[in-house]
Amino acid sequence: MSERTRLAVFLAGAVPLAALLTLALIGLPGSDLPLGDLAGTIAAHAVPERKGTNTVIDVAFDYRALDTLGEEFMVFVAAIGTAVLLRATRADDERSNVEERRELHGDDASELMRWAGGALAPVTVLVGLYVVSHGQLTPGGGFQGGVVLATAFLFVYLSGRRVASGRVNALSLTEAAEAAGAAGFALIGIGGLIFGAVLMENFVDLGSKGSVWSGGTIPLANVAVGIEVAGAFVVILTELLDQLVVGRGARR
Amino acid sequence: MNAPAYAVAAWLLLVGLYGVVTSRNLVHLVVCLSVSQASTYVLLLGIGWREHATAPIFADIPTGTRVVDPVVQALTLTDIVVQAAVTALLLALVVQARKRLGTADPNRIGVLKG
Numbered sequence: 001m002s003e004r005t006r007l008a009v010f011l012a013g014a015v016p017l018a019a020l021l022t023l024a025l026i027g028l029p030g031s032d033l034p035l036g037d038l039a040g041t042i043a044a045h046a047v048p049e050r051k052g053t054n055t056v057i058d059v060a061f062d063y064r065a066l067d068t069l070g071e072e073f074m075v076f077v078a079a080i081g082t083a084v085l086l087r088a089t090r091a092d093d094e095r096s097n098v099e100e101r102r103e104l105h106g107d108d109a110s111e112l113m114r115w116a117g118g119a120l121a122p123v124t125v126l127v128g129l130y131v132v133s134h135g136q137l138t139p140g141g142g143f144q145g146g147v148v149l150a151t152a153f154l155f156v157y158l159s160g161r162r163v164a165s166g167r168v169n170a171l172s173l174t175e176a177a178e179a180a181g182a183a184g185f186a187l188i189g190i191g192g193l194i195f196g197a198v199l200m201e202n203f204v205d206l207g208s209k210g211s212v213w214s215g216g217t218i219p220l221a222n223v224a225v226g227i228e229v230a231g232a233f234v235v236i237l238t239e240l241l242d243q244l245v246v247g248r249g250a251r252r
Numbered sequence: 253m254n255a256p257a258y259a260v261a262a263w264l265l266l267v268g269l270y271g272v273v274t275s276r277n278l279v280h281l282v283v284c285l286s287v288s289q290a291s292t293y294v295l296l297l298g299i300g301w302r303e304h305a306t307a308p309i310f311a312d313i314p315t316g317t318r319v320v321d322p323v324v325q326a327l328t329l330t331d332i333v334v335q336a337a338v339t340a341l342l343l344a345l346v347v348q349a350r351k352r353l354g355t356a357d358p359n360r361i362g363v364l365k366g
Protein backbone atom coordinates (compact mmCIF):
# COMPACT_ATOMS: atom_id res chain seq x y z
CA MET A 1 0.00 0.00 0.00
CA SER A 2 1.45 3.36 -0.96
CA GLU A 3 1.85 6.03 1.69
CA ARG A 4 -0.81 8.18 0.10
CA THR A 5 -3.46 5.43 0.08
CA ARG A 6 -2.56 4.54 3.63
CA LEU A 7 -3.06 8.13 4.75
CA ALA A 8 -6.39 8.26 2.89
CA VAL A 9 -7.57 5.07 4.62
CA PHE A 10 -6.43 6.49 7.97
CA LEU A 11 -8.30 9.76 7.42
CA ALA A 12 -11.43 7.87 6.33
CA GLY A 13 -11.38 6.16 9.73
CA ALA A 14 -9.96 8.95 11.88
CA VAL A 15 -12.36 11.74 10.90
CA PRO A 16 -15.52 9.78 11.90
CA LEU A 17 -13.66 8.54 15.00
CA ALA A 18 -12.88 12.13 15.99
CA ALA A 19 -16.53 13.09 15.48
CA LEU A 20 -17.78 10.11 17.54
CA LEU A 21 -15.23 10.78 20.30
CA THR A 22 -16.36 14.40 20.52
CA LEU A 23 -19.99 13.30 20.74
CA ALA A 24 -19.25 10.67 23.38
CA LEU A 25 -17.07 12.95 25.51
CA ILE A 26 -19.61 15.79 25.43
CA GLY A 27 -22.18 13.33 26.80
CA LEU A 28 -20.09 12.40 29.86
CA PRO A 29 -21.41 13.55 33.25
CA GLY A 30 -20.01 16.86 34.48
CA SER A 31 -17.35 17.35 37.12
CA ASP A 32 -19.65 19.22 39.53
CA LEU A 33 -21.61 16.04 40.39
CA PRO A 34 -20.85 13.99 43.54
CA LEU A 35 -18.80 10.79 43.12
CA GLY A 36 -20.51 7.72 41.69
CA ASP A 37 -21.84 4.98 44.02
CA LEU A 38 -18.73 2.79 43.92
CA ALA A 39 -16.20 5.63 44.19
CA GLY A 40 -18.26 7.34 46.90
CA THR A 41 -18.45 4.14 48.97
CA ILE A 42 -14.71 3.56 48.66
CA ALA A 43 -13.85 7.18 49.53
CA ALA A 44 -16.07 7.03 52.62
CA HIS A 45 -15.33 3.52 53.92
CA ALA A 46 -11.86 2.45 52.75
CA VAL A 47 -9.94 4.29 55.46
CA PRO A 48 -12.07 3.20 58.46
CA GLU A 49 -12.29 -0.36 57.09
CA ARG A 50 -8.70 -0.94 55.99
CA LYS A 51 -6.72 1.74 57.90
CA GLY A 52 -4.63 2.53 54.81
CA THR A 53 -4.95 6.26 54.11
CA ASN A 54 -4.11 5.99 50.40
CA THR A 55 -7.47 4.87 49.00
CA VAL A 56 -5.97 4.27 45.54
CA ILE A 57 -3.70 1.58 47.00
CA ASP A 58 -6.59 0.27 49.15
CA VAL A 59 -8.48 -0.33 45.90
CA ALA A 60 -5.53 -1.80 44.01
CA PHE A 61 -4.20 -4.08 46.76
CA ASP A 62 -7.33 -5.01 48.68
CA TYR A 63 -10.73 -4.45 47.08
CA ARG A 64 -9.40 -5.15 43.58
CA ALA A 65 -6.37 -7.24 44.57
CA LEU A 66 -7.23 -10.10 42.21
CA ASP A 67 -6.88 -7.73 39.25
CA THR A 68 -3.56 -6.51 40.59
CA LEU A 69 -2.37 -10.11 40.91
CA GLY A 70 -3.08 -10.57 37.21
CA GLU A 71 -1.34 -7.27 36.47
CA GLU A 72 1.72 -8.34 38.44
CA PHE A 73 1.94 -11.61 36.52
CA MET A 74 1.66 -9.64 33.30
CA VAL A 75 4.82 -7.73 34.19
CA PHE A 76 6.42 -11.06 35.12
CA VAL A 77 5.52 -12.60 31.75
CA ALA A 78 6.61 -9.47 29.85
CA ALA A 79 10.04 -9.62 31.49
CA ILE A 80 10.38 -13.32 30.62
CA GLY A 81 9.17 -12.65 27.09
CA THR A 82 11.68 -9.84 26.59
CA ALA A 83 14.51 -12.00 27.94
CA VAL A 84 13.53 -14.95 25.73
CA LEU A 85 13.24 -12.80 22.59
CA LEU A 86 16.50 -10.93 23.13
CA ARG A 87 18.52 -13.95 24.23
CA ALA A 88 17.38 -15.74 21.08
CA THR A 89 18.95 -12.99 18.94
CA ARG A 90 22.02 -12.86 21.09
CA ALA A 91 22.64 -16.54 20.51
CA ASP A 92 23.19 -15.66 16.84
CA ASP A 93 26.19 -13.54 17.79
CA GLU A 94 29.18 -15.09 19.41
CA ARG A 95 28.21 -15.47 23.00
CA SER A 96 31.64 -15.21 24.59
CA ASN A 97 32.30 -11.83 22.97
CA VAL A 98 29.25 -10.40 24.71
CA GLU A 99 30.81 -11.23 28.05
CA GLU A 100 34.12 -9.64 27.01
CA ARG A 101 32.55 -6.43 25.77
CA ARG A 102 30.55 -6.10 28.95
CA GLU A 103 33.82 -6.07 30.85
CA LEU A 104 35.15 -3.37 28.55
CA HIS A 105 32.11 -1.14 29.05
CA GLY A 106 33.52 0.26 32.31
CA ASP A 107 36.23 2.18 30.42
CA ASP A 108 33.70 4.26 28.46
CA ALA A 109 32.16 6.13 31.39
CA SER A 110 33.46 9.64 32.00
CA GLU A 111 34.68 10.77 35.41
CA LEU A 112 31.49 12.81 35.90
CA MET A 113 29.26 9.86 35.05
CA ARG A 114 31.14 7.63 37.46
CA TRP A 115 30.69 10.20 40.19
CA ALA A 116 27.06 11.08 39.55
CA GLY A 117 26.00 7.46 39.04
CA GLY A 118 27.76 6.32 42.18
CA ALA A 119 26.28 9.15 44.25
CA LEU A 120 22.73 8.76 42.93
CA ALA A 121 22.43 4.97 43.20
CA PRO A 122 22.22 4.72 47.03
CA VAL A 123 19.84 7.71 47.23
CA THR A 124 17.62 6.08 44.62
CA VAL A 125 17.56 2.80 46.56
CA LEU A 126 16.50 4.71 49.68
CA VAL A 127 13.74 6.60 47.83
CA GLY A 128 12.57 3.33 46.24
CA LEU A 129 12.34 1.56 49.60
CA TYR A 130 10.45 4.55 51.05
CA VAL A 131 7.97 4.60 48.18
CA VAL A 132 7.36 0.83 48.45
CA SER A 133 6.94 0.81 52.24
CA HIS A 134 4.69 3.89 52.46
CA GLY A 135 2.29 3.02 49.62
CA GLN A 136 -0.62 2.45 52.01
CA LEU A 137 -0.17 5.93 53.53
CA THR A 138 0.84 8.35 50.76
CA PRO A 139 1.08 8.20 46.96
CA GLY A 140 3.38 5.35 45.97
CA GLY A 141 3.34 1.59 46.31
CA GLY A 142 4.99 -1.54 45.00
CA PHE A 143 4.79 -0.77 41.29
CA GLN A 144 6.12 2.79 41.54
CA GLY A 145 8.77 1.94 44.13
CA GLY A 146 9.87 -1.12 42.17
CA VAL A 147 10.57 1.00 39.10
CA VAL A 148 12.52 3.51 41.23
CA LEU A 149 14.60 0.64 42.64
CA ALA A 150 15.31 -0.61 39.13
CA THR A 151 16.64 2.82 38.11
CA ALA A 152 19.28 2.49 40.85
CA PHE A 153 20.66 -0.38 38.78
CA LEU A 154 20.68 1.91 35.74
CA PHE A 155 22.75 4.50 37.65
CA VAL A 156 25.28 1.83 38.58
CA TYR A 157 25.43 0.78 34.94
CA LEU A 158 25.88 4.35 33.68
CA SER A 159 28.64 5.02 36.18
CA GLY A 160 30.52 2.22 34.43
CA ARG A 161 30.92 0.15 37.53
CA ARG A 162 31.20 -3.53 36.91
CA VAL A 163 27.65 -4.70 36.95
CA ALA A 164 29.31 -6.95 34.45
CA SER A 165 31.70 -8.91 36.59
CA GLY A 166 29.97 -11.84 38.17
CA ARG A 167 26.87 -10.62 36.43
CA VAL A 168 25.65 -14.09 35.54
CA ASN A 169 25.09 -14.69 39.22
CA ALA A 170 23.64 -11.21 39.72
CA LEU A 171 21.14 -11.73 36.91
CA SER A 172 20.01 -15.14 38.13
CA LEU A 173 19.63 -13.55 41.57
CA THR A 174 17.42 -10.83 40.03
CA GLU A 175 15.35 -13.47 38.27
CA ALA A 176 14.97 -15.37 41.54
CA ALA A 177 13.89 -12.14 43.31
CA GLU A 178 11.38 -11.46 40.55
CA ALA A 179 9.90 -14.94 40.87
CA ALA A 180 9.87 -14.73 44.68
CA GLY A 181 8.03 -11.39 44.54
CA ALA A 182 5.42 -12.76 42.15
CA ALA A 183 4.97 -15.90 44.26
CA GLY A 184 4.81 -13.78 47.45
CA PHE A 185 1.77 -11.84 46.26
CA ALA A 186 0.05 -15.02 45.11
CA LEU A 187 0.74 -16.64 48.52
CA ILE A 188 -0.68 -13.59 50.33
CA GLY A 189 -3.80 -14.03 48.19
CA ILE A 190 -4.03 -17.74 49.02
CA GLY A 191 -3.47 -16.82 52.69
CA GLY A 192 -6.80 -15.01 52.52
CA LEU A 193 -8.37 -18.24 51.36
CA ILE A 194 -6.79 -20.25 54.22
CA PHE A 195 -7.14 -17.81 57.13
CA GLY A 196 -10.23 -15.99 55.88
CA ALA A 197 -13.13 -16.87 53.66
CA VAL A 198 -12.14 -15.75 50.16
CA LEU A 199 -9.07 -15.35 47.97
CA MET A 200 -7.22 -12.06 48.61
CA GLU A 201 -9.08 -11.40 51.85
CA ASN A 202 -7.18 -9.23 54.31
CA PHE A 203 -6.19 -11.65 57.10
CA VAL A 204 -3.44 -9.73 58.94
CA ASP A 205 -3.98 -7.32 61.86
CA LEU A 206 -4.95 -3.98 60.30
CA GLY A 207 -2.91 -1.84 62.70
CA SER A 208 -3.76 1.79 63.33
CA LYS A 209 -4.46 4.46 60.73
CA GLY A 210 -1.43 6.49 59.69
CA SER A 211 1.27 4.07 60.88
CA VAL A 212 3.58 2.20 58.51
CA TRP A 213 2.15 -1.04 59.92
CA SER A 214 -1.37 -0.38 58.78
CA GLY A 215 -3.58 -1.94 56.15
CA GLY A 216 -2.93 -5.60 57.02
CA THR A 217 -1.90 -7.44 53.86
CA ILE A 218 -1.70 -4.21 51.80
CA PRO A 219 1.91 -3.28 52.77
CA LEU A 220 2.98 -6.95 52.55
CA ALA A 221 1.59 -7.20 49.03
CA ASN A 222 3.28 -3.90 48.16
CA VAL A 223 6.65 -5.26 49.26
CA ALA A 224 6.12 -8.44 47.20
CA VAL A 225 5.14 -6.39 44.15
CA GLY A 226 8.05 -3.99 44.73
CA ILE A 227 10.55 -6.87 44.65
CA GLU A 228 8.85 -8.40 41.61
CA VAL A 229 8.70 -5.16 39.60
CA ALA A 230 12.28 -4.15 40.49
CA GLY A 231 13.47 -7.62 39.39
CA ALA A 232 11.41 -7.54 36.20
CA PHE A 233 12.65 -4.09 35.17
CA VAL A 234 16.27 -4.96 35.91
CA VAL A 235 15.90 -8.06 33.71
CA ILE A 236 14.31 -5.99 30.91
CA LEU A 237 16.92 -3.21 31.19
CA THR A 238 19.82 -5.69 31.31
CA GLU A 239 18.61 -7.49 28.20
CA LEU A 240 18.06 -4.26 26.26
CA LEU A 241 21.42 -2.80 27.38
CA ASP A 242 23.14 -6.03 26.33
CA GLN A 243 21.79 -5.41 22.83
CA LEU A 244 23.55 -2.05 22.92
CA VAL A 245 26.80 -3.73 23.89
CA VAL A 246 26.39 -6.30 21.11
CA GLY A 247 25.58 -3.58 18.55
CA ARG A 248 28.52 -1.41 19.56
CA GLY A 249 30.89 -4.33 19.31
CA ALA A 250 29.66 -5.17 15.83
CA ARG A 251 30.21 -1.63 14.54
CA ARG A 252 33.81 -1.41 15.74
CA MET B 253 -15.40 21.69 33.61
CA ASN B 254 -13.02 19.00 32.47
CA ALA B 255 -13.57 19.52 28.73
CA PRO B 256 -9.87 20.45 28.24
CA ALA B 257 -8.82 17.03 29.63
CA TYR B 258 -11.22 15.25 27.25
CA ALA B 259 -9.96 17.32 24.31
CA VAL B 260 -6.36 16.39 25.16
CA ALA B 261 -7.34 12.70 25.46
CA ALA B 262 -9.02 12.68 22.05
CA TRP B 263 -6.09 14.59 20.49
CA LEU B 264 -3.50 12.20 21.97
CA LEU B 265 -5.38 9.14 20.67
CA LEU B 266 -5.69 10.54 17.14
CA VAL B 267 -2.19 11.98 16.88
CA GLY B 268 -0.73 8.71 18.23
CA LEU B 269 -2.67 6.69 15.65
CA TYR B 270 -1.51 9.06 12.91
CA GLY B 271 2.06 8.41 14.02
CA VAL B 272 1.51 4.63 13.96
CA VAL B 273 0.04 4.77 10.44
CA THR B 274 2.75 7.00 8.93
CA SER B 275 5.71 5.61 10.90
CA ARG B 276 8.94 4.76 9.08
CA ASN B 277 10.73 3.20 12.00
CA LEU B 278 9.50 0.50 14.34
CA VAL B 279 10.93 2.22 17.44
CA HIS B 280 9.07 5.39 16.45
CA LEU B 281 5.96 3.26 15.96
CA VAL B 282 6.21 1.85 19.48
CA VAL B 283 6.58 5.39 20.89
CA CYS B 284 3.54 6.55 18.89
CA LEU B 285 1.54 3.65 20.31
CA SER B 286 2.57 4.83 23.79
CA VAL B 287 1.31 8.33 22.92
CA SER B 288 -2.11 7.03 21.89
CA GLN B 289 -2.19 4.82 25.00
CA ALA B 290 -1.45 7.90 27.13
CA SER B 291 -4.84 9.25 26.03
CA THR B 292 -6.48 6.58 28.22
CA TYR B 293 -4.73 7.93 31.33
CA VAL B 294 -5.91 11.45 30.63
CA LEU B 295 -9.43 10.21 29.89
CA LEU B 296 -9.64 8.08 33.08
CA LEU B 297 -8.31 10.85 35.31
CA GLY B 298 -10.57 13.37 33.55
CA ILE B 299 -13.63 11.19 34.29
CA GLY B 300 -12.64 10.92 37.95
CA TRP B 301 -11.89 14.61 38.42
CA ARG B 302 -14.29 16.68 40.56
CA GLU B 303 -14.43 20.41 41.08
CA HIS B 304 -13.04 21.69 44.42
CA ALA B 305 -11.98 18.14 45.36
CA THR B 306 -8.59 16.98 46.61
CA ALA B 307 -6.53 13.80 46.11
CA PRO B 308 -8.08 10.65 47.68
CA ILE B 309 -5.26 10.36 50.25
CA PHE B 310 -6.59 10.67 53.79
CA ALA B 311 -3.20 10.95 55.48
CA ASP B 312 -3.76 14.56 56.54
CA ILE B 313 -7.38 15.34 55.64
CA PRO B 314 -10.46 14.22 57.63
CA THR B 315 -12.66 11.37 56.34
CA GLY B 316 -15.56 12.78 54.39
CA THR B 317 -13.57 15.51 52.61
CA ARG B 318 -14.57 15.95 48.96
CA VAL B 319 -12.07 13.89 46.94
CA VAL B 320 -11.66 12.85 43.31
CA ASP B 321 -12.55 9.30 42.21
CA PRO B 322 -10.00 6.80 43.67
CA VAL B 323 -11.24 3.87 41.53
CA VAL B 324 -10.26 5.39 38.18
CA GLN B 325 -6.90 6.34 39.66
CA ALA B 326 -6.28 2.68 40.56
CA LEU B 327 -7.32 1.76 37.00
CA THR B 328 -4.82 4.30 35.64
CA LEU B 329 -2.10 2.61 37.69
CA THR B 330 -3.00 -0.71 36.04
CA ASP B 331 -3.05 1.02 32.66
CA ILE B 332 0.48 2.41 33.09
CA VAL B 333 1.82 -0.99 34.17
CA VAL B 334 0.23 -2.60 31.11
CA GLN B 335 1.85 -0.02 28.86
CA ALA B 336 5.29 -0.55 30.42
CA ALA B 337 5.00 -4.31 29.88
CA VAL B 338 3.70 -3.96 26.31
CA THR B 339 6.43 -1.44 25.40
CA ALA B 340 9.19 -3.70 26.72
CA LEU B 341 7.88 -6.67 24.71
CA LEU B 342 7.39 -4.61 21.55
CA LEU B 343 10.90 -3.15 21.75
CA ALA B 344 12.28 -6.68 22.09
CA LEU B 345 10.30 -7.63 18.97
CA VAL B 346 11.73 -4.59 17.15
CA VAL B 347 15.27 -5.72 17.98
CA GLN B 348 14.39 -9.18 16.65
CA ALA B 349 12.83 -7.79 13.47
CA ARG B 350 15.84 -5.57 12.80
CA LYS B 351 18.19 -8.52 13.19
CA ARG B 352 16.18 -10.98 11.13
CA LEU B 353 15.05 -8.66 8.33
CA GLY B 354 17.87 -6.12 8.29
CA THR B 355 15.55 -3.12 8.54
CA ALA B 356 13.36 -1.38 11.10
CA ASP B 357 11.24 0.37 8.45
CA PRO B 358 7.72 -1.15 8.49
CA ASN B 359 7.23 -0.27 4.80
CA ARG B 360 10.28 -2.24 3.74
CA ILE B 361 9.38 -5.19 5.97
CA GLY B 362 6.06 -5.31 4.11
CA VAL B 363 7.94 -5.47 0.78
CA LEU B 364 10.31 -8.15 1.95
CA LYS B 365 7.61 -10.42 3.36
CA GLY B 366 5.00 -9.81 0.68
